[in-house]
Amino acid sequence: DMAVRHYTLDINLSTPGKMLGKSLQKLLPGLLSIFHEQELSETIHDTNGHGYLATFVGKNGRLVVLRVHSHGLVTIDLQCHEDDNIAQLDNVSDQKLPVLVRGAKVDRYWPTADGRLVEYDIDEVVYEEDSAYQNIKILHSRQYGNILVLDGDVNLAESDLAYTQAITGNGRENYAGKEVLILGGGDGGILAELVKQKPKMVTMMLSMLNVDFYVYACCYFTVINMCCELQILIEDCVPLLKKYVQEGRTFDYVINDLTAIPISTSPEEDSMWEFLRLILDLSVRVLHPKGKYFTQGNSVNLKEALSLYEEQLGRLSCPVDFRKEVVCVPSYLEQWVFYTAWKK
Numbered sequence: 443d444m445a446v447r448h449y450t451l452d453i454n455l456s457t458p459g460k461m462l463g464k465s466l467q468k469l470l471p472g473l474l475s476i477f478h479e480q481e482l483s484e485t486i487h488d489t490n491g492h493g494y495l496a497t498f499v500g501k502n503g504r505l506v507v508l509r510v511h512s513h514g515l516v517t518i519d520l521q522c523h524e525d526d527n528i529a530q531l532d533n534v535s536d537q538k539l540p541v542l543v544r545g546a547k548v549d550r551y552w553p554t555a556d557g558r559l560v561e562y563d564i565d566e567v568v569y570e571e572d573s574a575y576q577n578i579k580i581l582h583s584r585q586y587g588n589i590l591v592l593d594g595d596v597n598l599a600e601s602d603l604a605y606t607q608a609i610t611g612n613g614r615e616n617y618a619g620k621e622v623l624i625l626g627g628g629d630g631g632i633l634a635e636l637v638k639q640k641p642k643m644v645t646m647m648l649s650m651l652n653v654d655f656y657v658y659a660c661c662y663f664t665v666i667n668m669c670c671e672l673q674i675l676i677e678d679c680v681p682l683l684k685k686y687v688q689e690g691r692t693f694d695y696v697i698n699d700l701t702a703i704p705i706s707t708s709p710e711e712d713s714m715w716e717f718l719r720l721i722l723d724l725s726v727r728v729l730h731p732k733g734k735y736f737t738q739g740n741s742v743n744l745k746e747a748l749s750l751y752e753e754q755l756g757r758l759s760c761p762v763d764f765r766k767e768v769v770c771v772p773s774y775l776e777q778w779v780f781y782t783a784w785k786k
Contacts, residue, residue: 444523444524445524445543445544446521446522446543446544446545447521447544448519448520448542448543448544449521449522449539449541450542451517452517452518452539453515453516453517454515455510455514470494473508473518477498480504482498482500482506483498484496484497485497485499492511493512494508494510495507495509495510496508502523503523504520505521505522506518506520507519521544524543548565548567548581550564552591552595554775555702555741555744555774556744558776560775562586562773563583563584563585564581564583565582565583565584567581568581568588576592576593577592577593577594578590583773585601585772586599586601586602586772587599587601588600589773590629596773598631599772601773602773604770605631606631606635607635608767608769608778609632609697609736609737609738610635610636611734615695616639617639617694618639618641619640619641620641620695621641621644621694621695622643622693622694622695622697623647623693623695623728624644624646624647624697624699625679625696625697625698625699625700625721626647626648626700627697632699633646641670642670642671643673644670644673645673646673647677647679648674648676649678649700679700679721680721683727684724686728687727692729692733693728693729693733694730695733695735696725696733696735696736698721698735698738701714701717701718702738703718703739703740703744703748703751704718704747715750719754719757722735722737722754723758723759726759726760726762726785729784731785733785734783734784735762735782735783735784738778738780739751739766739778739779739781740778740779741778741779742777743777751781752764755783760785762783762784762786763783764781764782764783765782766779766782767779767782768780
């Protein structure tokens with residue numbers, strides 16, 4: 443189960459074009475001597491005049507790909523087992539990138555919402571299960587504590603109080619004696635935050651995906667029941683919201699923690715956008731006239747998707763005003779947008 447370490451090095455030659463050959467003649471002997479000292483067998487490949495390409499293979503499975511591009515960039519990719527000694531490469535270039543660890547027992551790489559690859563300091567798999575609905579992992583990070591990962595997507599970590607505070611109003615709201623509706627939130631973080639302010643009643647709608655965390659949320663129930671009524675509903679929230687609309691039932695606060703704004707920028711063709719619009723419209727309709735609706739947005743860099751969401755806020759059956767707030771959520775490794783809306 444030993445992982446493979448993938449080293450990537452970049453060298454920019456200052457004289458591409460016609461002078462590339464002379465620069466290469468100076469650089470190659472030193473590089474090749476390193477690989478030969480490692481007892482790597484060399485194979486030169488025909489590039490049809492487009493630079494230089496060679497592969498080096500060692501008896502222990504070590505592999506090096508040396509590529510000199512026509513515009514003067516030299517790339518070196520080396521793969522070896524994690525206990526191999528490659529100290530000879532340490533001084534080849536100042537442009538050496540951090541080592542990629544591939545095939546390790548604990549995966550440590552995830553993309554941000556806007557597609558950048560980030561590496562986490564994961565050192566342990568605390569829990570893993572394939573439920574009927576999704577893959578669930580709880581991974582331990584030395585910096586962020588336990589991280590909940592659903593289907594490869596980082597949801598929340600112990601470090602992320604900023605997320606929970608932002609989606610409940612960042613301390614600007616008084617929940618004491620109020621009625622609150624939570625959509626999703628099966629990790630229990632929002633419940634734990636609300637209990638501090640002793641609301642009158644909390645109704646929590648968990649989708650089937652949230653059922654996996656029902657037991658996790660239960661760890662807060664004893665504390666919550668000491669200070670407020672709590673109702674847990676495990677079913678599709680759309681029919682229930684429609685029922686509340688028909689009954690004229692209202693809430694002082696609706697907190698939507700079901701999903702982030704879709705990354706897709708084709709809302710007319712994306713079913714996730716259709717679901718989001720429906721939930722948004724129904725949520726505002728069950729708000730008390732002076733009530734507030736809270737939800738997460740997405741990465742601050744997804745400007746087009748956020749703009750489309752704000753357009754949806756202007757098309758609801760009940761006109762609303764809104765504000766947005768940008769918060770740094772530690773384990774997300776990016777700035778995250780949160781929205782507050784209320785009836786005009």
